[in-house]
Amino acid sequence: MVRGRVTGRLWSTKRINTLPQGALLNVELQDGSSIIALDPLGCGEGEEVLITQGSVAAGYFQDIKAPIDALIIGSIDDHN
Amino acid sequence: MVRGRVTGRLWSTKRINTLPQGALLNVELQDGSSIIALDPLGCGEGEEVLITQGSVAAGYFQDIKAPIDALIIGSIDDHN
Amino acid sequence: MVRGRVTGRLWSTKRINTLPQGALLNVELQDGSSIIALDPLGCGEGEEVLITQGSVAAGYFQDIKAPIDALIIGSIDDHN
Amino acid sequence: MVRGRVTGRLWSTKRINTLPQGALLNVELQDGSSIIALDPLGCGEGEEVLITQGSVAAGYFQDIKAPIDALIIGSIDDHN
Amino acid sequence: MVRGRVTGRLWSTKRINTLPQGALLNVELQDGSSIIALDPLGCGEGEEVLITQGSVAAGYFQDIKAPIDALIIGSIDDHN
Structure with missing residues (x-):
């Protein structure tokens, strides 16, 4: 992830x-x-996020074959 | 997407x-x-577009195994 | 792998x-x-690791469609 | 494609x-x-070609799981 | 391939x-x-090889879901 x-x-x-x-x-x-990612979490401007790329991003959507290659999977709390 | x-x-x-x-x-x-993308939307020269890449681009085509790794999925209206 | x-x-x-x-x-x-990778092996800071990327990283998880595109698959002992 | x-x-x-x-x-x-691509079209040296990459390149081969990540899908006539 | x-x-x-x-x-x-690739062919140091990347590399392994994103698929004889 990036x-x-x-x-x-x-x-x-x-x-x-x-x-x-x-x-x-x-x-x-x-x-x-810069990349464009679909956001299922309601993130706002300035928020630091974790992004997954490729076909696994599309796998998040169950009922459609979503043409998505970048998905926000988390908002980052903290890191060391 | 890019x-x-x-x-x-x-x-x-x-x-x-x-x-x-x-x-x-x-x-x-x-x-x-530069990349070459298949366009199912009828976009014209100068238009700003959103592109998905990889195997999800091919998934847009239902009946054939399309050898496509880049697909225009939207035309961009506006952004901030 | 990288x-x-x-x-x-x-x-x-x-x-x-x-x-x-x-x-x-x-x-x-x-x-x-830098990339962010999921670690199933319990690696620590400073450890040298081997990472696989893309949809095969998600394939490690059996029961869920994990949105993971980078996975630590080994800790490196030595190399020549 | 590239x-x-x-x-x-x-x-x-x-x-x-x-x-x-x-x-x-x-x-x-x-x-x-430079990349190495499999050519099903009989292209010659100097020819300008269109290449698809990733798992969709392998999907062209029906009966085997071909370990191919780059495939020539067309010869370019012309472009503007 | 590369x-x-x-x-x-x-x-x-x-x-x-x-x-x-x-x-x-x-x-x-x-x-x-540099990348790390799995070698099913017994290649030695100094040998020039052809590598496939991504999920097709994992497809070579039949019985397991191998977490491999780079595979040596050939040793190069010669090229012009």
Whole structure:
């Protein structure tokens, strides 16, 4: 997984119909690059999050074949 | 997912037969690199799009095992 | 697989419910970047470990669809 | 997908038995790096090709679990 | 696939039980980075090899869900 910080949100009206509901958040990773991750946890701007990538991100959605390759799986409390 | 801007289109006549119909768009990503993504939404040059990568891109196609590793899943309205 | 050294641990209370129990370790890879890997082996800080990435990391968990894309699969004894 | 140009071919006699027949072509990508892709289309040196990567590349082979992570899926006619 | 040269071997006694038997080889890739790949072919130091990555690497193992994301699939004879 990778760690990043939520920096914003984006909206897409023209989208494929298997894209799940949920916020699409812009997350800045530790190396300075950004990815867009689906957020099932209701995270806010500035929050530090844990992201999983690839097909396992889609596996979170049970009833649809979600075209999702990045998912926020936790909000980070603390680390040493 | 990653965000990018459509910069062109390419054509391939000599192709494997499981490659789905649909435009193959050249998309420039935020880091300056380019990828080719299949577009089921009819996006045009200059449009900002959201792309999913890996095996979940192929999962969008129900009846064939599509050899697709990048799919446009939405057109971006706006972001903050 | 990639090789890295455990540099710390992080905690996440607000998390999706399919995230398995187990330590989430921060591992510094040979190229200087860091990833977060789930640790089923009880590794400690400073230990050199072997990490597998992608959907095979999730396959280790039998009963749940774990949203894990990085797993510690061994502690490195020695190498030449 | 990524775009590249065929720069050569390689041979491997000592190989695992699930590696499909077919040319293993060296392809130089747009960023200057090279990958080896299986070619089911009979492409020649200098030809510009479209490559898919990851598990979907293996999905092209029906009867075997091919250990292939890069496949040429088309020859590029033209692009704008 | 990627091409690399075997530069050493590593051992791991404390390991998860689904990690297959077989040598874990350190392979230096053409870009100078290194990965650890499982070797079912008995390759030696200095040998030039072809490596497949991702979930297809694990698919080589029939009876277990092997947590392997890199597998040597051939030894390279020659290339032009």
